Amino acid sequence: MAEQKERDRQEDDRSSPLIDQYTARNPEQFARNLARAMEELGKVAAAWTQAREKGEASDVSAAPIADMIKTFSRVSEYWLGDPTRALEAQTRLFAEFMGIWANAIRRMSEAGIPDHAEAPASDKRFQDPEWGRNAFFSFLKQAYLVTSRWALDLVEGADGLDLATRHKARFYMEQVSQALSPSNFLLTNPELFRETMASNGENLVRGMRMLAEDISAGRGDIKLRQSDASQFKVGENIAATPGKVIARNRLVEVLQYAPATENVLKRPLLIVPPWINKFYILDLNPKRSFIRWAVEQGHTVFVISWVNPDERHGTLDWSDYFEEGIRFALNAVEKATGEKQVNAVGYCVGGTLLAASLALMAAEGDERIATATFLTTQVDFTYAGDLKVFVDEEQIAALDKVMQGKGYLDANRMATAFNMLRAGDLIWPYVVNNYLRGKAPLPFDLLYWNSDSTRLAAANHSYYLRNCYLENNLSHGRAVLGGKKIDLGAITIPIFNLAAREDHIAPAKSVFLGSSFFSGPVEFVLAGSGHIAGVVNPPVSNKYQFWTGAKPAGELESWITNAQETGGSWWPYWQTWIEKQDGERVAARKPGGKKKPLGDAPGDYVRIRS
Incomplete structure (x- = not known):
């Protein structure tokens, strides 16, 4: 009802005489609100200055x-x-x-x-x-x-x-x-101009107040709010799939989810999410949760929940993230289930770490990962997209200098870089809506997750930028993990490699090229939409499409020309692929096995805000 009244008011404004649309209805009130807006703007300047004075x-x-x-x-x-x-x-x-x-x-x-x-x-x-x-x-x-x-x-x-x-x-x-x-x-947007005159500048007061709050929240930088955060609570209406924390160290919590079927696949499923943002992109709500859906298909699902790092984690690099992340999780899975082989899933940079880990494990003779699924994952960075704009020797050196002081990169820095990849969708509409129209954004679980960004440990982030984006060492056999040079060609296990056609972060061309560095069989699948919607696309939504075809070789566009298009989600296709590798089932497992869990999912680490 309120929204209809607002639309009616705006329609009346548009149909009124030109001079009335762009004239303050109450000049005295308008002047007072301008003064109030300037007062709030002073708080904006103070928040910006104080953050720099405090370092x-x-x-x-x-x-x-x-x-x-x-x-x-x-x-x-x-x-x-x-x-x-x-x-x-x-x-x-x-x-x-x-x-x-x-x-x-x-x-x-x-x-x-x-x-x-x-x-x-x-x-x-x-x-x-x-x-x-x-x-x-x-x-x-x-x-x-x-x-x-x-x-x-x-x-x-x-x-x-x-x-x-x-x-x-x-x-x-x-x-x-x-x-x-x-x-x-304000003065060059007719809609903003009309709204400002109609409200006698009240929108500017609200907008400048929100701007001051967002700069304070960002500790001197704008932490752009894209969703009404008050409507979400982790563990209640978001990241709420039932499960337990079964293991914990200084870097990760390992979550195991409660079964939803009497029998489950013998091989457990270990998910390695990115540490940029938090794992619950795969568990937003019951209707869009890949984790819940996988449990319902009969998987015993384990997820790594990375800590939101601070100065204590500054020296941890990729070797530590492998040892204390993936290796630690594999040990926890084996203790909880007694199984020595798992199906692994890596998403984005989590997949990149998983690929590097598989190469090291192949050299060590560790065969506990039987299949690997990469979701919008790059292992070669020749065609890495717009993020390469921020990566050259001078910019990395400047970033290293900043990170060395704290031991980490502030969450807002990386969040802003990702938002800039789609500034027309993720930055400017919210600047206009929040700070000029003075309206709080609507609640949206995906954008709530997007704003729940994480800090990045200095050594880990520097390793990633240099070895992947800047020098492309991983795909060329020059990267070192655990003190050894690693070779992706040593990976011979079956691979399911998913790209998203409109991905701005891991371009489909880059993911497609990465398929050629593995020596085992690769099932390449191209999903419709982008980095998030192409992955988080449950079957019940009946949205988008995916393409399947021959072995990924040659050029992506040629592969697409000869590929088969299927409407809807790729999830069921992936499930069929998984069961083809090993479809044996056993009785459902209790989270943690015989060991008492440490707490309920989604755990403590995911609740640490930046």
Whole structure:
């Protein structure tokens, strides 16, 4: 009812005379609210300053900013190095603005003339009718669209750039373009302008208050709220699949989930999630929980829950994460079930660690992992996507310096980097909604999980960036784990390798190429959607699709052309694959076996907030 009244009010605002829409209804109240907003803005500045005075925040962001300036300089050198090229570029932009002007003249005398430059229908930024019918806002929109497209064309047309520099220039230009959209500013967004006038600026007071709270929560950086966190409680309505904590050390808790069937597969299932964010992306709610679904299919499910690291964990590297993480969990599984072989699942960087661990275990003759499933996992980083923008020697050195001081990287840093991969969906809509409209975001379990980010142990993160993204050592046999060089080619067990077609974090092309480094049989499957939705896609939703086909070789697009498309979730296909490897079943197992559990799932480590 309240939402309907709000929509009716907005419709009335749009249909009212132009001068009324953009005039404060109560000038005196508007002035008071502006003063209150400025007072809240002072609290924003205080929160930002105090965090730096206390040493809680540091400006490591200077490194990527310097890199962006250097990258743009390379593009500018090409266009300004030749007067003819510079004139041609300027002429193209001038012609576009003349097109906007000519179009505006026509619209004054003819009805039904579309704008010279239009955003795609899927672009949610310009859906308000005023962007098209109001001359001022129409000009702003069109000027922005033609300028941003022109700027991106400058990047694409700059000859002589190496692939890495062009990639960075394209990414940075898209970030700047997203940031400068007129939809992000109060006076240039008709919907925001109307709402501000209608509420006499009350939205700005609420927005600046939320901004101050978010900077305080981020200890000097904005911890952008994307969901109403008050609606979720870990262990109650999220991460709530019944189970027990059966083992714990300084790095992990090992969870075992209660059976839901009388008989279970003989081989237990061990899940190795990423330590960037928390494991319950696979246990969001009963309808979307991969963990609950796997239990219902007859798996004895074990999950590693990584600790949210602090200064005590700063020196732990990948060797420690293997020994105290995967090896420790395998020992716990064997003690709880008596089984010497498991099916393992690794998600994202958890899968990358799992692959490195399998290579070391192969060299040691440890055969406890019988099959491995990799979910959107990279083992070769040639085509690692936009995250490579943040990885070069200078930026890693700056990051190392910051991490050495604390022993970890603040959670907000990595969360921001991931959000920037989809800034148009994960950053700017929330900046506008929260801080300009003054509205709290809606409750959404996926975005609650996304905001429940974790710190990253210094040695572990530095190892990952250097050996994977920067030097690509893992796939080239140069990475060292447990004091030994490891070779992915030593992995001969059956592999189920899942990629997601629209993945921005582990691009499908990268995952597909990674299949070629394993010596055993590889079942490559391509899921629809992205890094999260492509994985967390339960059968009951009947969403998206997946592709299966021949052995992953050659180019991904060629493989897709010859692949078979199946509607819905890949989960049942994976279950069939697992049972083909070994479908033997035994009586259901009690969590922990004969040993008394340490507590209820989801445990203590997952509750540690950053």
